[in-house]
Amino acid sequence: MRQVTIKTIADELKLSASTVSRALNDHPDIHDDTKRLVNKLAGELGYRPNIMARNLKSRTSNQIGVIVPEIRHDFFANAISGIEEVAYQKGYTIIIAQSNEEQEREIINLNSMYLNRVSGIIVSISQSTNTESHFQKLIERGVKMVFFDRVCQTLNVPKVHIDDFESAAKVVNYLIGKNYSTIVHFAGPQSLDICRKRKLGYEEALGKPGSNLKSVVIEAGMHENDGYNSMNKLLEMGIESCAIFAVNDPVAVGAVKRMKELKIDIPGQMGIVGFSNNPITEMITPRLTTVDQHAFEMGQKAAEILIDEIEGKNLNGNQLDIKLETSLLIRESA
Amino acid sequence: MRQVTIKTIADELKLSASTVSRALNDHPDIHDDTKRLVNKLAGELGYRPNIMARNLKSRTSNQIGVIVPEIRHDFFANAISGIEEVAYQKGYTIIIAQSNEEQEREIINLNSMYLNRVSGIIVSISQSTNTESHFQKLIERGVKMVFFDRVCQTLNVPKVHIDDFESAAKVVNYLIGKNYSTIVHFAGPQSLDICRKRKLGYEEALGKPGSNLKSVVIEAGMHENDGYNSMNKLLEMGIESCAIFAVNDPVAVGAVKRMKELKIDIPGQMGIVGFSNNPITEMITPRLTTVDQHAFEMGQKAAEILIDEIEGKNLNGNQLDIKLETSLLIRESA
DNA sequence: ATAGAACCTGCAAACGATTGCAGGGAAGGG
């Protein structure tokens, strides 16, 4: 007999499969002596319950699906870490897929998880996703779903993300307090929700009563070289002393690189703040002031909410829209 | 009727479940008209095969378990990306767990995957793992396993990793070619296999015939501040011009930081090389020369081997011990 | 002595899909 099953034990002990099953599950109907006997033999035989059979019977898998654009991105890797942490504590297993920023692959992965009968799905949507029907369809069929970071606003499921608007305003207010004469924003592509919100937050903070700072925005991409180039543009505009709020860390790093080449004093002549708290921000000189998005905690929170949904402990219906506090990490660059 | 099953379709069409099953699986025994009918209704009813039932029947899950120390580490995140990529192509799903460098948790995760009947497991062992019995036990029970990066040398299963010895020698040979008068090694803890091998590679290259370079090793940890402190030690030793081979990138970055504070010219007065190709190496000034470990490819390779094992396509028995080529990325720091 | 409670245990039917075997009908050959 290849596999040790409940039946193996039952036969050996001249019991029925049901008694063995109950004994293993510590059911009160079973005599303690029987339980001891069964457990002892189970141990000796190296019995392991067949989870597939159990899942089939219970119609659930205790698996949580996670779909992110790219696992290798620092932010997502951290978020996944957080998800795994919580899932592990609560007895769930996570299965992971990446969309590589392609909608098509997002759809395939989503459906594959649906087929696999995962207990729930945590998603951060891909950049190229321009429809929500694939999510909508599953939600209608009762699949538990939670979005994080890159959420889909129009869908009626829980979301966990940061308040980009508030966070940006927080940064700018800090810079205002530092008495910089000009506060510039190196913005990201305005097609992206988060970039738009960060810019709005910047403008909101600048426009506060009593402030006579004018808005200076240079829009570019989100990579290091974009920051480098924006820095050149800034100088062409004749601005020689200011504070810069960069849309993210790579852009800030690129700007810093150019500033160092030009021997611009940081933060004396120009201050600069990034966004995301990439590991690099702490390794460059000067250490970069930035905004920590608490990726790990975001993952944890998303997992907690999903598991609550799965286990029917959801208090607030699906209206949950959690904006996690960000932290302004004040270091040396501003 | 809540769930649409094969039986639902069978009843509706007044067929038997077996006919429906065969029709869905395009079995030659079934008439084309029947197939068309069945597939049509299946589509309309939104039928999805219950993978758990199928798995139970087929005694396999098409899932691959992955256990790494920490998902958030750049290297592992990349490796996982690679694993997922291959798994996705070949129709497997990956389930992920992290050991947080704790042996106990590694064991729990390993056993949980075993219970879940994964088709195979890919592991990079935790730092605190000091026994191999938990792996050994599963291997004896026929679980397919592949190690990557942090491999367990004594176990008779496929391994994928880099040749630390060769890679280190490659770095040092490059530095020798640059005519540095002294070549120093900032070594990591010699309790770790990889650190020991890198040091040996360093010594090997230095000891080559015709070279009269003497070995200068400063042993410390693997973090940025270790590099910073080692730099100070180096100067105390009176060495003012040399090339440094750091055990990894953070150590190199720490050293660079100190060098910049002291206005040491890089690479003129001192050259420095890191190890791993962390993203940061390209963002600091000067851009760091380092060794690329091809994490993504390593993950791909490990997944390919595992899947070959699972599908019985393994050519070379379990003796596979793949040392992936590393690349010396020559940039500005040396 | 006996009813009732309290305990144990087993039967058998699920869960949903797959598959060996066999039955039934139609077509074709003798």
Place this chain on the structure above:
DNA sequence: CCCTTCCCTGCAATCGTTTGCAGGTTCTAT
């Protein structure tokens, strides 16, 4: 007209566990 062969389809067992129900024993209380 009968037998064989080829198609198509269904029966029933199987994968391993769980669980409602019922049967059986022992013990306690009246």
